[in-house]
Amino acid sequence: MSQKLEQLSKNQQIVLNLIEKAKGPLKAYSILYNVQKKGIKAPLQVYRALEKLIKIGKIHKIESKNAFIACNNSECEISNATAFSICDNCEHVKEIKNAKLSKYLSNFHDNSGMKFKKYNLEFFGLCKNCKLKQ
Amino acid sequence: MSQKLEQLSKNQQIVLNLIEKAKGPLKAYSILYNVQKKGIKAPLQVYRALEKLIKIGKIHKIESKNAFIACNNSECEISNATAFSICDNCEHVKEIKNAKLSKYLSNFHDNSGMKFKKYNLEFFGLCKNCKLKQ
DNA sequence: TTATAAAATGTTATATTATAACAAACGTTA
DNA sequence: TAACGTTTGTTATAATATAACATTTTATAA
Ligand SMILES: [Zn+2]
Ligand SMILES: [Zn+2]
Ligand SMILES: [Zn+2]
Ligand SMILES: [Zn+2]
Numbered sequence: 001m002s003q004k005l006e007q008l009s010k011n012q013q014i015v016l017n018l019i020e021k022a023k024g025p026l027k028a029y030s031i032l033y034n035v036q037k038k039g040i041k042a043p044l045q046v047y048r049a050l051e052k053l054i055k056i057g058k059i060h061k062i063e064s065k066n067a068f069i070a071c072n073n074s075e076c077e078i079s080n081a082t083a084f085s086i087c088d089n090c091e092h093v094k095e096i097k098n099a100k101l102s103k104y105l106s107n108f109h110d111n112s113g114m115k116f117k118k119y120n121l122e123f124f125g126l127c128k129n130c131k132l133k134q
Numbered sequence: 135m136s137q138k139l140e141q142l143s144k145n146q147q148i149v150l151n152l153i154e155k156a157k158g159p160l161k162a163y164s165i166l167y168n169v170q171k172k173g174i175k176a177p178l179q180v181y182r183a184l185e186k187l188i189k190i191g192k193i194h195k196i197e198s199k200n201a202f203i204a205c206n207n208s209e210c211e212i213s214n215a216t217a218f219s220i221c222d223n224c225e226h227v228k229e230i231k232n233a234k235l236s237k238y239l240s241n242f243h244d245n246s247g248m249k250f251k252k253y254n255l256e257f258f259g260l261c262k263n264c265k266l267k268q
Numbered sequence: 269t270t271a272t273a274a275a276a277t278g279t280t281a282t283a284t285t286a287t288a289a290c291a292a293a294c295g296t297t298a
Numbered sequence: 299t300a301a302c303g304t305t306t307g308t309t310a311t312a313a314t315a316t317a318a319c320a321t322t323t324t325a326t327a328a
Contacts, residue, residue, distance in 0.1 A: 009294095009305055028285065042308065047286065052305090063197035064254070066285065066314095085248055096244050104238060105255075110230050113262040114219055120198065121239075121255045128247040143276055143323090162314065176279065181315065186276090200285095200314065 008052075014038045015049040016070070019059055025067035025093050054079060062086070062093055064122055073097045080118040081106055087127035096123070142186075148172045149183040150204075153193055159201035159227050188213060196220070196227055198256055207231045214252040215240055221261035230257070 008016060014035050019026055026034075032046045040046060050068055053059040057079035059068050064086065071079070072095040083096040083105075105119050142150060148169050153160055160168075166180045174180060184202055187193040191213035193202050198220065205213070206229040217230040217239075239253050 011306075043286070044288095044308085045306075048305080063256075085244060085246060085250065087248070088251075094246065098244060101242060108235060108257070110219060110232055112219060112228065113265075114221070114257075114259050115265070116219065116257040116259040117222075118258040119255060120258075121253060122197075123242070123248075123250040124252040124254075125248050125250040131247075131249065145277075177315070178279085178317095179277075182276075 008058075009049075011040055011045055012049045012052050014040060015046060016053055016058055019053075019068055020070045022070070024091065025062045025065060025069040027065075027067050031068070060084075060095065062122070063120060064124075065091070065093075067093075069093055069095065071095065082119070083121040083123070085123045085125070085127075087130055088124050089126055089130035092127050092129075096121075142192075143183075145174055145179055146183045146186050148174060149180060150187055150192055153187075153202055154204045156204070158225065159196050159199060159203040161199075161201050165202070194218075194229070194254075196256070197254060198258075199225070199227075201227075203227055203229065205229065216253070217255040217257070219257045219259070219261075221264055222258050223260055223264035226261050226263075230255075 015031060018031055018034055028043065028046050028050065031050075032040065032043055035046070050059065050061075054061060054068075057071055059070055060079060060082050061068055062084060069084075081102050083098070083101060084093055085096055086093050101121075105121065106116075108119075109116065149165060152165055152168055162177065162180050162184065165184075166174065166177055169180070184193065184195075188195060188202075191205055193204055194213060194216050195202055196218060203218075215236050217232070217235060218227055219230055220227050235255075239255065240250075242253075243250065
């Protein structure tokens with residue numbers, strides 16, 4: 001199994017494939033269940049792949065849901081500036097691509113003397129579909 | 135034990151007292167350990183108090199840390215617009231009070247037709263202290 | 269006051285999420 | 299080849315959070 005610098009390992013690729021074809025964020029143990037037929041047997045194998053995929057920006061963790069979603073933003077390879085919209089009703093999650101927002105937040109600083117290198121923003125509300133139904 | 139509308143119950147008050155006098159965010163089981171002398175014995179008693187305190191805006195959950203911090207912002211009683219700065223080194227956490235930021239984010243909307251009712255923003259970096267030491 | 273509904277409590281058990289520790293195999297580079 | 303870092307496999311366990319049910323307390327109002 002050849003593996004160049006920028007390539008993913010076997011387990012990493014298996015986990016990424018699953019997350020990329022999913023319609024929404026997946027939980028770690030749901031991933032585990034779904035990749036057992038591929039030979040991944042233990043939680044750690046999943047968590048290690050997730051850790052790497054997050055590090056290289058292929059996926060993100062939705063912190064409020066303990067779930068993992070494929071990156072939808074070619075610009076955030078470093079994964080240090082993420083924003084999501086999350087529907088409170090159907091749990092639909094979407095990564096927000098908005099240059100103005102990311103510029104605003106990347107340049108933001110408070111009065112504490114702290115330099116921010118990374119941020120994660122989660123918006124909650126009702127998606128268009130769920131709004132109509134109510 | 136009398137209890138008016140806006141007052142907290144016994145367990146809620148015990149948990150809130152602990153969180154308010156803490157220097158930083160506390161984890162649920164650390165809270166449990168520290169309130170056992172007050173008669174709170176089980177995780178669920180802590181989690182139920184936390185749930186209520188979050189709901190009324192007295193505390194917030196730091197999602198990336200699974201920890202709970204007292205609200206530092208008299209204006210966010212409803213707890214629907216929160217922002218924090220988190221030091222990657224010493225884990226110091228501070229709630230950001232910034233009218234411009236909260237106005238910007240409260241008015242933000244993307245092109246999905248979704249109306250945001252709530253957001254949570256976490257900034258990461260090195261605090262002033264930790265920056266000096268490196 | 270008495271009925272009643274809502275909120276909070278107490279308790280046991282269990283579900284869910286995540287990491288520790290260690291040995292072995294693989295990939296890259298010299 | 300040797301050396302090094304990364305990835306893997308495996309077992310066990312830690313840490314975080316909720317389900318289910320019985321009971322008690324509080325608020326509201328008939
Ligand atoms: Zn992304
Ligand atoms: Zn929805
Ligand atoms: Zn607050
Ligand atoms: Zn620091």
